Amino acid sequence: MANRIAIFNVSIPRIRILHFTWLAFFITFILWFAYAPLMPMLKTTFNLSENDIKALLLLNVAITIPARILIGVLVDKYGPRITYSVLLAFCGVLCLGFAAATSFGMLALMRFLLGFSGAGFVIGVRLVSEWFPAREVGAAEGIYAGWGNFGAAIASMAMPVLALSFGGDNGWRYAIALTGIIAIAYSAIFYRKVRDTPEGSTYFRPAKTGGLEVTSKADFVLYCLMTLPLYLALVLLTWRLGEFGLLSTATSLIAYAVIVALVVYQYAKLWQVNKHLYTGEHPPAPAYKFKQVAIINFTYLACFGSELAVVSMLPLFFINTFKISPVYAGITAGSFAIMNLFARPGGGWLSDRIGRRKVLTMMLTAQTVGYLLLSRVDSSWSVGMAIALTIITSIFVQAACGGVDSVMPLIQRRMTGQIAGLTGAYGNVGGVIFLTVLSFVSPMVFFLVIAAVSAAAVLVTCMLDEPKGHMVEVDEKGNVQLIAMD
Numbered sequence: 001m002a003n004r005i006a007i008f009n010v011s012i013p014r015i016r017i018l019h020f021t022w023l024a025f026f027i028t029f030i031l032w033f034a035y036a037p038l039m040p041m042l043k044t045t046f047n048l049s050e051n052d053i054k055a056l057l058l059l060n061v062a063i064t065i066p067a068r069i070l071i072g073v074l075v076d077k078y079g080p081r082i083t084y085s086v087l088l089a090f091c092g093v094l095c096l097g098f099a100a101a102t103s104f105g106m107l108a109l110m111r112f113l114l115g116f117s118g119a120g121f122v123i124g125v126r127l128v129s130e131w132f133p134a135r136e137v138g139a140a141e142g143i144y145a146g147w148g149n150f151g152a153a154i155a156s157m158a159m160p161v162l163a164l165s166f167g168g169d170n171g172w173r174y175a176i177a178l179t180g181i182i183a184i185a186y187s188a189i190f191y192r193k194v195r196d197t198p199e200g201s202t203y204f205r206p207a208k209t210g211g212l213e214v215t216s217k218a219d220f221v222l223y224c225l226m227t228l229p230l231y232l233a234l235v236l237l238t239w240r241l242g243e244f245g246l247l248s249t250a251t252s253l254i255a256y257a258v259i260v261a262l263v264v265y266q267y268a269k270l271w272q273v274n275k276h277l278y279t280g281e282h283p284p285a286p287a288y289k290f291k292q293v294a295i296i297n298f299t300y301l302a303c304f305g306s307e308l309a310v311v312s313m314l315p316l317f318f319i320n321t322f323k324i325s326p327v328y329a330g331i332t333a334g335s336f337a338i339m340n341l342f343a344r345p346g347g348g349w350l351s352d353r354i355g356r357r358k359v360l361t362m363m364l365t366a367q368t369v370g371y372l373l374l375s376r377v378d379s380s381w382s383v384g385m386a387i388a389l390t391i392i393t394s395i396f397v398q399a400a401c402g403g404v405d406s407v408m409p410l411i412q413r414r415m416t417g418q419i420a421g422l423t424g425a426y427g428n429v430g431g432v433i434f435l436t437v438l439s440f441v442s443p444m445v446f447f448l449v450i451a452a453v454s455a456a457a458v459l460v461t462c463m464l465d466e467p468k469g470h471m472v473e474v475d476e477k478g479n480v481q482l483i484a485m486d
Contacts, residue, residue: 007143013198014131018140020194021124024084025148027183028120031091032060033155034179035098035111038163041172046104055246056111057312061432062237063115065230065425066262071119072421076414077209079196080127084120088187091117095180099173108246118428121145125420129409130197134467135352138406142348145405146398149340152311156334204414210269212293212418219290220274226294226422227266233429234259236436288412293419295464296404297426299360302457303367303400305430306450310397311336312435314390317443322383332387336394343395347402356407357464363400364461368454370396375447410467 010016035042039053046052075083091114098110124144132140162178163171197203206213214220235256242252314336315329351359370393377386408420430453438446 014140017131017194018128018144020190021080021084021127022144022147024088024186024190025120025124025144026151026154027088027179027186028091028117029148029151030155030179031095031114031117031183033152034095034159034176035060037156037159038172038175041163041169042107045169045172046107048104051244051246052104055241055244056108058237058240058244059108059112059246060115061118061308061428062234062241063112064118065233065428065432067116067119068122068421068424068428069230069418070421071116071122072418072424073209075123075126075417075421076206079203080123080130080417081191081194081196084123084127084194085187085191087116087120087123088183088190092180092183092187095176095183099177099180119421119424121148122417122420122424124148125405125408126417127194127196129413129416130201130203134410137409138348138351138356138402139345140348141405141409142345142402145348146340146342146344146402149337149344153334153337153340156337206414206418208273211266211273212290212415212422214274214277214290215287216290217277220270220277222294223274223290224267224270226297227270229429230425231259231263231266233432234262236432240436240439289465291463292407292411292465292467293422295460296407297423298460299364299400299457300404300423301426301430301433302364302450302454303397303404304424304427306367306371306434306454307336307394307397307401308427308431309434309438309446309450310394312431313438313443313446318383318386321377321379321443322386324383332390335387335391339391339394339398343398344402344405347399348406349402350399351403351406355466356403356410357461357466360400360403360407360461360464361458363396363403364454364458366396367393367400368451368458371447371451371454375444375451378444407464407467 006012006015007018008015010019035056039048039056042048042056043053048056071083071087094110094114094116098107098114101107101110125141128140128144129137159172159175163175165171166174212223214223238247238252238255238259241247242249247255314332318324318329318332347359347363370389373389374393377389404423408423409416411419434446434450437449441449
């Protein structure tokens with residue numbers, strides 16, 4: 001990353017903060033994905049059925065959607081330093097609970113709550129944006145997200161080895177517990193070593209919390225519409241958990257009632273934050289276009305949502321198509337995630353250099369072509385050709401994610417956490433939708449559906465306004481400040 005970022009010069013404060021931040025994200029992703037590679041051991045310990053395993057996979061993402069929204073609100077209100085430290089410690093304790101589980105019910109509860117670890121992404125987006133200028137923020141956010149996401153690949157490769165090194169039937173317990181202890185220890189380090197902003201800078205906070213402030217009635221309507229898919233995804237997850245037998249009919253009805261209550265509460269908060277648009281009680285916040293948020297939400301659904309889904313299904317797809325061993329198939333899936341190391345930073349770096357809309361459009365177009373070609377993969381292909389196509393497609397998918405990362409901090413500084421939370425939640429919604437589609441159709445149709453959504457994202461991205469000039473922010477004393485966006 002040569003674009004003004006001396007990435008290994010930790011004597012520079014912002015570089016040091018970047019490394020502390022991506023490592024926090026890396027640890028949260030290890031916590032989030034640590035259990036999946038240990039599933040054979042869990043299956044033996046708890047005598048899990050296939051439906052139990054599928055339920056655990058769904059529980060892993062169920063709470064992440066609302067958690068990312070909640071964490072976005074908290075980080076804007078309390079700051080990244082406190083929010084990340086508390087999240088790391090909280091999820092570390094949950095790991096200890098998961099390791100100590102003696103029943104499937106306790107295992108499922110801990111796994112459900114550990115979905116909060118997937119919300120760590122939101123915090124770092126805000127923190128990195130506070131330390132890096134607009135000309136570097138794309139590369140910095142790409143490094144943060146790409147290197148942090150690599151925690152998922154490390155978890156897949158390292159957790160079985162770690163569990164076996166402890167030995168015995170409880171090796172997996174010690175491995176999971178160790179990740180929890182690391183998270184708790186790092187939460188203390190993060191709290192002591194990290195600052196929310198550089199010396200002398202202002203940390204802008206929203207005037208009200210509980211929802212984004214928008215600046216027009218049309219934006220308010222669009223915002224309300226954009227929240228609906230989040231709750232529909234929760235309804236879909238609840239239905240699938242009922243199908244797998246984890247939820248009884250009565251429990252499912254209670255879950256649906258809770259989701260409806262959340263919708264009512266959410267819209268009440270949105271009205272409270274934005275009612276001035278209709279009542280004229282006070283001047284609106286500094287203007288921005290909510291369509292920018294809506295566009296990157298849909299774009300992230302197409303790129304990161306497809307990544308979540310494809311990584312989940314690739315091993316079985318390669319096993320069924322080419323009759324290869326599970327170990328070899330797992331390596332192919334890992335290769336998709338490993339591209340995060342350089343492709344996501346690369347997408348952010350290119351966005352800084354040649355334009356954010358241009359990079360997003362190009363990468364999404366290439367992603368669309370990649371998924372169309374993957375839909376043609378069958379046993380007549382060589383394994384090498386299929387793996388090469390998978391890796392090339394993943395490069396464009398990760399680069400598109402990096403392009404989204406470069407836009408999020410340049411919409412409205414004081415609400416970057418909430419914007420990242422909403423965008424991140426849409427990524428999870430995409431994963432839920434695509435995996436649900438896969439449960440009803442063949443892999444060929446699955447890839448075609450992703451390609452169609454990617455093509456739609458290309459068209460939507462053409463309406464994105466390239467961030468230029470300055471964004472206007474008002475500090476707690478009412479002073480107006482201009483923040484450069486190019």
